[in-house]
Amino acid sequence: MSGPRTLTGKVWDSRIVQPVDAETDLLYVDLHLIHEASSPQAFDGLRLAGRRVRRPDLTLALEDHNVPTRSLSMTDPLGREQLRTLRLNCSEHGIELYRLGDSRQGIVHVVAPERGFVHPGMSVVCGDSHTSTLGAFGSLAFGVGTSDVEHVLATQTLAVTRPRTMSVTFVGECPQDVSAKDLILALITRIGANGAHGHSVEFCGGAVERMSMEGRMTLCNMSVEAGARAGLVAPDDVTFAYLTGRHAAPRGTAWTEAVASWRALCSDPGARYDLTVTIDVSRLAPFVTWGTNPGQAVAITGSVPDPADFADPLERAAAERSLAYMDLVPGTRMDSIEIGTVFLGSCTNGRIEDLRSAAAVLLERRVSRKVTMLVVPGSLAVRRQAESEGLDTVFRRAGAQWRLSGCSMCLGMNEDRLTGAARCASTSNRNYEGRQGQQARTHLVSPAVAAATAVTGRLTHPRRLRET
Numbered sequence: 001m002s003g004p005r006t007l008t009g010k011v012w013d014s015r016i017v018q019p020v021d022a023e024t025d026l027l028y029v030d031l032h033l034i035h036e037a038s039s040p041q042a043f044d045g046l047r048l049a050g051r052r053v054r055r056p057d058l059t060l061a062l063e064d065h066n067v068p069t070r071s072l073s074m075t076d077p078l079g080r081e082q083l084r085t086l087r088l089n090c091s092e093h094g095i096e097l098y099r100l101g102d103s104r105q106g107i108v109h110v111v112a113p114e115r116g117f118v119h120p121g122m123s124v125v126c127g128d129s130h131t132s133t134l135g136a137f138g139s140l141a142f143g144v145g146t147s148d149v150e151h152v153l154a155t156q157t158l159a160v161t162r163p164r165t166m167s168v169t170f171v172g173e174c175p176q177d178v179s180a181k182d183l184i185l186a187l188i189t190r191i192g193a194n195g196a197h198g199h200s201v202e203f204c205g206g207a208v209e210r211m212s213m214e215g216r217m218t219l220c221n222m223s224v225e226a227g228a229r230a231g232l233v234a235p236d237d238v239t240f241a242y243l244t245g246r247h248a249a250p251r252g253t254a255w256t257e258a259v260a261s262w263r264a265l266c267s268d269p270g271a272r273y274d275l276t277v278t279i280d281v282s283r284l285a286p287f288v289t290w291g292t293n294p295g296q297a298v299a300i301t302g303s304v305p306d307p308a309d310f311a312d313p314l315e316r317a318a319a320e321r322s323l324a325y326m327d328l329v330p331g332t333r334m335d336s337i338e339i340g341t342v343f344l345g346s347c348t349n350g351r352i353e354d355l356r357s358a359a360a361v362l363l364e365r366r367v368s369r370k371v372t373m374l375v376v377p378g379s380l381a382v383r384r385q386a387e388s389e390g391l392d393t394v395f396r397r398a399g400a401q402w403r404l405s406g407c408s409m410c411l412g413m414n415e416d417r418l419t420g421a422a423r424c425a426s427t428s429n430r431n432y433e434g435r436q437g438q439q440a441r442t443h444l445v446s447p448a449v450a451a452a453t454a455v456t457g458r459l460t461h462p463r464r465l466r467e468t
């Protein structure tokens with residue numbers, strides 16, 4: 001390969017088994033994650049073809065989408081069937097499974113990195129769009145469809161079209177209360193929910209360099225909400241410190257050698273991107289969505305926009321439809337919108353730092369009597385860590401529900417579902433019609449805004465609480 005290469009290009013080139021055609025390569029898959037919602041047909045296909053899983057040792061399964069979070073008892077028959085199927089498939093093929101009740105259980109994109117399975121330079125796939133989360137380690141991580149899951153199970157390879165590349169540089173210092181979630185919502189609002197379509201997005205700049213792995217995972221997690229194929233951050237000392245000593249991280253001399261090779265995983269000076277975007281974070285405020293895609297957002301200090309102000313007729317029509325569904329009137333101040341449910345959790349914002357940030361706001365405050373607040377740690381390990389720091393006490397005393405771990409109210413696939421036209425402030429990543437329950441209205445927010453909102457019962461800038 002000649003010329004300066006991007007991070008994406010370097011990882012990609014190193015995973016090629018053989019080229020398929022000018023745009024497509026057959027890639028080796030270093031880690032294959034599976035969950036109950038997207039794997040049953042893949043195993044059925046495998047069985048029909050009389051094939052075995054090629055590398056069960058590179059495959060890890062988790063139960064997260066359908067699991068209950070109130071208690072371990074599974075009441076939903078459909079969910080129970082999904083778990084039963086996954087368990088049978090895993091035992092038949094010798095795949096390790098972190099099942100409901102296992103102390104390692106949690107949301108796949110939270111657990112895989114926290115157990116040290118995701119290393120810089122790896123290729124990681126899962127039948128789940130938010131696999132992009134794991135690109136925070138400088139790995140090439142992307143979601144695939146069910147037929148691809150079957151192909152990976154059978155061969156540990158996948159034919160993939162080389163993505164275009166986009167660099168997103170976040171410059172400046174983040175103001176207080178502005179988090180990774182706000183940065184990514186600001187980006188999607190700027191470029192649109194399809195603005196990174198077909199691209200591998202590389203996040204860089206001082207604000208990313210100073211960010212924790214948790215924040216980087218939040219960025220990469222939602223890169224797919226801008227249509228991206230993957231999101232990556234170049235590995236650095238923050239990455240290595242996070243990985244050190246984790247269950248599946250290399251040890252001893254293997255660790256030293258790995259770190260030395262990981263240091264080469266960055267874009268070369270002069271590497272060309274198909275698109276570049278720069279955002280000054282020092283001017284941002286917390287972001288909140290008003291519509292039904294993550295790009296329909298404004299600063300919480302702003303107002304619901306008027307569709308008439310959108311120059312593009314398609315955008316205008318989309319805004320009109322969103323406002324009708326969300327039952328919002330143009331010009332309404334965002335911080336006057338009343339909220340009945342607050343959901344803190346998901347693979348976007350269910351990590352320890354997210355819980356700390358929300359707990360800091362809730363400390364010695366109470367959840368409004370008009371609000372139901374669910375706190376659902378992204379994994380049981382996050383839950384235990386939070387308990388060791390006393391965060392559960394903060395949430396419980398405030399009147400929030402302290403739950404077990406799973407996808408929960410991020411999507412209406414389990415018992416945690418909104419009923420009717422309930423309005424929810426949610427730290428998750430998707431706000432399309434019906435996502436959290438039929439007719440449910442979702443406002444995507446950061447953990448700190450979620451907590452402040454729970455206190456007042458209206459979308460609230462955490463700064464407001466400090467003023468009173």
Ligand SMILES: CC(C)[C@H](C(=O)O)[C@@H](O)C(=O)O
Binds near residue numbers: 037127128129130
């Ligand atoms: C069910 C699953 C395949 C889906 C995804 O692909 O992302 C889910 O996790 C989601 O967030 O909508």
Ligand code: SF4
Binds near residue numbers: 109428429
């Ligand atoms: S938490 Fe939400 S976004 Fe993440 S994997 Fe589960 S359903 Fe998908």
